[in-house]
Amino acid sequence: SIDGQRLWSSLMAMAEIGATPNGGSNRLALTPEDTAGRQQLIEWCADIGCRVRSDAVGNLFFRRPGSRDDLTPAAVGSHLDTQPKGGRFDGVLGVLAGLEVFRTLHDHQIVTERPLELIVWTNEEGSRFAPAMMASGTYAGVFTVEETLARQDEQGVSFGQALDETGMKGSLPIGEPRLASFLELHIEQGPVLEEEGLDIGVVTGVQGMRWFDLTIEGNAAHAGTTPMAYRHDALAAAARLIDRLYAIAATDTSGDSKVTFGCLEIDTPSRNVIPAQVTMTVDLRHVHDDQLDALETRFYSELEALVETFAVKVTPQRLWNSPVVAFNEQCIASIEQATRARGIAYRRMLSGAGHDAVYVARVAPTAMIFIPCRDGISHNEAEYSTPEQCALGTQVLCDALLHNAND
Amino acid sequence: SIDGQRLWSSLMAMAEIGATPNGGSNRLALTPEDTAGRQQLIEWCADIGCRVRSDAVGNLFFRRPGSRDDLTPAAVGSHLDTQPKGGRFDGVLGVLAGLEVFRTLHDHQIVTERPLELIVWTNEEGSRFAPAMMASGTYAGVFTVEETLARQDEQGVSFGQALDETGMKGSLPIGEPRLASFLELHIEQGPVLEEEGLDIGVVTGVQGMRWFDLTIEGNAAHAGTTPMAYRHDALAAAARLIDRLYAIAATDTSGDSKVTFGCLEIDTPSRNVIPAQVTMTVDLRHVHDDQLDALETRFYSELEALVETFAVKVTPQRLWNSPVVAFNEQCIASIEQATRARGIAYRRMLSGAGHDAVYVARVAPTAMIFIPCRDGISHNEAEYSTPEQCALGTQVLCDALLHNAND
Ligand SMILES: NC(=O)NCCC(=O)O
Numbered sequence: 059s060i061d062g063q064r065l066w067s068s069l070m071a072m073a074e075i076g077a078t079p080n081g082g083s084n085r086l087a088l089t090p091e092d093t094a095g096r097q098q099l100i101e102w103c104a105d106i107g108c109r110v111r112s113d114a115v116g117n118l119f120f121r122r123p124g125s126r127d128d129l130t131p132a133a134v135g136s137h138l139d140t141q142p143k144g145g146r147f148d149g150v151l152g153v154l155a156g157l158e159v160f161r162t163l164h165d166h167q168i169v170t171e172r173p174l175e176l177i178v179w180t181n182e183e184g185s186r187f188a189p190a191m192m193a194s195g196t197y198a199g200v201f202t203v204e205e206t207l208a209r210q211d212e213q214g215v216s217f218g219q220a221l222d223e224t225g226m227k228g229s230l231p232i233g234e235p236r237l238a239s240f241l242e243l244h245i246e247q248g249p250v251l252e253e254e255g256l257d258i259g260v261v262t263g264v265q266g267m268r269w270f271d272l273t274i275e276g277n278a279a280h281a282g283t284t285p286m287a288y289r290h291d292a293l294a295a296a297a298r299l300i301d302r303l304y305a306i307a308a309t310d311t312s313g314d315s316k317v318t319f320g321c322l323e324i325d326t327p328s329r330n331v332i333p334a335q336v337t338m339t340v341d342l343r344h345v346h347d348d349q350l351d352a353l354e355t356r357f358y359s360e361l362e363a364l365v366e367t368f369a370v371k372v373t374p375q376r377l378w379n380s381p382v383v384a385f386n387e388q389c390i391a392s393i394e395q396a397t398r399a400r401g402i403a404y405r406r407m408l409s410g411a412g413h414d415a416v417y418v419a420r421v422a423p424t425a426m427i428f429i430p431c432r433d434g435i436s437h438n439e440a441e442y443s444t445p446e447q448c449a450l451g452t453q454v455l456c457d458a459l460l461h462n463a464n465d
Numbered sequence: 466s467i468d469g470q471r472l473w474s475s476l477m478a479m480a481e482i483g484a485t486p487n488g489g490s491n492r493l494a495l496t497p498e499d500t501a502g503r504q505q506l507i508e509w510c511a512d513i514g515c516r517v518r519s520d521a522v523g524n525l526f527f528r529r530p531g532s533r534d535d536l537t538p539a540a541v542g543s544h545l546d547t548q549p550k551g552g553r554f555d556g557v558l559g560v561l562a563g564l565e566v567f568r569t570l571h572d573h574q575i576v577t578e579r580p581l582e583l584i585v586w587t588n589e590e591g592s593r594f595a596p597a598m599m600a601s602g603t604y605a606g607v608f609t610v611e612e613t614l615a616r617q618d619e620q621g622v623s624f625g626q627a628l629d630e631t632g633m634k635g636s637l638p639i640g641e642p643r644l645a646s647f648l649e650l651h652i653e654q655g656p657v658l659e660e661e662g663l664d665i666g667v668v669t670g671v672q673g674m675r676w677f678d679l680t681i682e683g684n685a686a687h688a689g690t691t692p693m694a695y696r697h698d699a700l701a702a703a704a705r706l707i708d709r710l711y712a713i714a715a716t717d718t719s720g721d722s723k724v725t726f727g728c729l730e731i732d733t734p735s736r737n738v739i740p741a742q743v744t745m746t747v748d749l750r751h752v753h754d755d756q757l758d759a760l761e762t763r764f765y766s767e768l769e770a771l772v773e774t775f776a777v778k779v780t781p782q783r784l785w786n787s788p789v790v791a792f793n794e795q796c797i798a799s800i801e802q803a804t805r806a807r808g809i810a811y812r813r814m815l816s817g818a819g820h821d822a823v824y825v826a827r828v829a830p831t832a833m834i835f836i837p838c839r840d841g842i843s844h845n846e847a848e849y850s851t852p853e854q855c856a857l858g859t860q861v862l863c864d865a866l867l868h869n870a871n872d
């Protein structure tokens with residue numbers, strides 16, 4: 059069985075790279091911090107004889123040979139990049155749990171039938187370069203290499219430029235290696251497991267999500283002299299939109315509609331100037347694609363209402379649509395069996411967050427394992443799971459991987 | 466009579482300093498552009514024999530001797546600083562109209578009884594350093610020199626540091642010279658004169674205004690996994706506040722309540738993170754102080770409601786309170802007479818914008834002259850008044866000043 063203390067040590071060591079004042083990590087994708095985190099993993103893997111290969115979008119693949127290297131590998135993995143004020147577990151756990159499994163097999167000189175792959179996907183968070191899960195999506199053929207390399211951050215730096223600076227662009231053809239299976243361990247990032255007193259979530263799929271950029275254009279005018287009725291206030295229009303969409307999501311009694319406005323910026327703000335232009339982001343999610351369609355339709359009709367009410371110009375751009383995903387039944391079963399075999403309290407559940415597993419599922423049998431996290435908090439420096447919770451999830455990952463590698 | 470063409474040429478020449486792409490000007494207070502604009506004026510004034518003096522907060526005083534230099538001077542003036550995307554007339558007109566009056570008197574070798582002063586007040590806009598009308602307020606004893614020099618911009622640069630870099634800090638004692646009268650010509654910055662087909666506004670006073678900084682603190686959380694009901698979204702709270710205060714102002718059927726949110730910033734924004742902290746500015750105005758009190762009370766009770774509804778922490782800070790001002794009846798009368806004498810269509814009116822005249826009125830008999838501006842637009846690069854409108858206002862200023870200087 060895996061070494062929970064060693065796992066915890068590697069989690070805490072990784073968290074030091076890009077550590078933030080309030081106990082989180084800042085390793086935005088393809089920054090020097092992200093690269094330093096990956097470099098640390100490369101060293102750790104080298105210590106147990108696993109060399110790294112990478113592809114054109116910087117995905118890292120660490121191979122552990124099997125007894126039958128003609129077979130496609132059984133894989134695990136996740137991501138090492140974080141939010142700008144991110145936690146120490148989101149993504150990191152799935153990668154370092156894979157490392158811990160490899161170390162355990164190394165210690166016990168266990169050779170699986172299939173070779174194993176530990177994978178680190180590039181830019182999962184989507185915070186620096188939108189959309190999220192960009193490099194697993196490229197691996198799976200959802201995005202072309204060209205479009206991925208051309209994506210730009212807020213400063214206009216392209217993914218390609220940033221990747222070149224890391225020196226981690228490799229020659230592995232996109233889509234290789236093909237995988238026999240992929241398992242991703244992750245913190246739940248929500249409150250369900252903790253509230254229900256369960257230790258493991260067997261993740262059967264992921265909700266749908268859509269990302270938009272939105273520009274609202276009104277007119278700059280004087281705060282003191284412009285009658286309220288004459289204004290074309292881009293910020294007041296944005297505020298109405300946010301308030302309305304919050305209300306609409308709140309009326310969905312299932313609780314499955316989610317709307318978030320993570321970024322909002324006023325062009326050339328000044329205290330006594332009515333804002334002329336606002337740019338903002340919109341994130342819509344739902345567990346059913348048809349209801350996500352309906353939510354998107356409501357979003358557009360609320361935009362129409364803004365044009366009516368505020369006489370502003372609205373320019374929405376949908377830049378990402380990730381449909382609802384159902385994971386592979388056999389992979390789900392291998393996790394469920396591993397969980398049951400150890401007598402762990404668990405439930406099947408959907409994921410509210412996107413994960414690299416979403417895209418990998420298009421090209422390989424895939425499923426995920428969740429562990430609880432404190433107060434369901436994630437994308438926050440305060441994100442926390444206990445050493446025991448991390449170890450338990452890693453043990454289930456290990457057991458399910460061994461099953462998949464020796465099937 | 467004044468030379469409208471020469472006035473227009475100096476307005477257009479000044480507009481070139483810090484010109485913006487869409488036909489406006491950017492001379493934020495105490496930036497190199499602002500200093501270059503002031504330097505230009507110093508040269509123009511030197512050409513007609515007017516030397517400049519300045520005080521500890523960078524106010525510039527250009528003196529034209531009278532026949533009785535033992536008398537206190539009759540003054541005109543305004544400001545040369547602009548909004549970041551400001552117009553070519555706001556403030557500038559009042560200064561360059563004064564220059565045009567001085568040039569006209571120079572051409573005709575007219576000597577007034579009282580000496581004259583053309584004054585350029587520092588940092589009227591309040592966009593870089595809040596609050597507005599800072600240096601006229603210091604002149605008038607409303608702010609101490611120390612507090613003014615210590616005010617900081619967004620980058621943490623103090624007014625004092627910025628002023629030192631301009632080299633325009635002078636040794637004139639604060640509050641000197643004392644003035645027999647002060648007249649400020651300005652564009653209306655609102656739609657009333659244009660709508661009523663009038664050429665001059667005789668300004669009898671200025672509405673009250675209050676400025677606030679506001680911080681709203683919630684919790685960062687994941688956009689996909691955090692149920693709507695569990696969120697403490699600082700941006701959603703800000704949106705509710707904006708929407709509610711707009712609605713409250715709209716229900717004031719007099720149209721005299723004004724609320725503006727010119728700046729709003731999310732701390733560490735990311736698309737898929739629920740905003741943890743928002744900082745914003747609030748500008749409340751009303752023509753009656755008691756109703757402005759009531760509006761401020763509503764603002765605070767809406768903040769209470771946010772705490773209730775969103776379980777966020779709110780920290781409002783009132784950083785400026787400028788009460789309703791009534792100008793001096795004799796100064797108003799001198800303007801009204803000058804306007805009538807030329808058969809100009811005019812009305813008495815209040816100003817919705819703050820002006821240096823607000824503070825000067827505390828220490829000297831003061832009034833203002835407005836001219837119309839196109840569509841009432843100001844604090845916008847598109848701000849415009851015609852050469853004829855500018856010339857007419859300048860003529861009225863000249864006539865009223867001569868009256869005040871020879872009383
Ligand atoms: N797991 C995770 O936080 N992924 C980021 C993509 C998303 O916003 O769901």
Ligand SMILES: NC(=O)NCCC(=O)O
Nearest residue numbers: 282330589590597818819
């Ligand atoms: N005139 C003018 O725009 N002053 C700035 C102060 C204010 O916001 O009213």
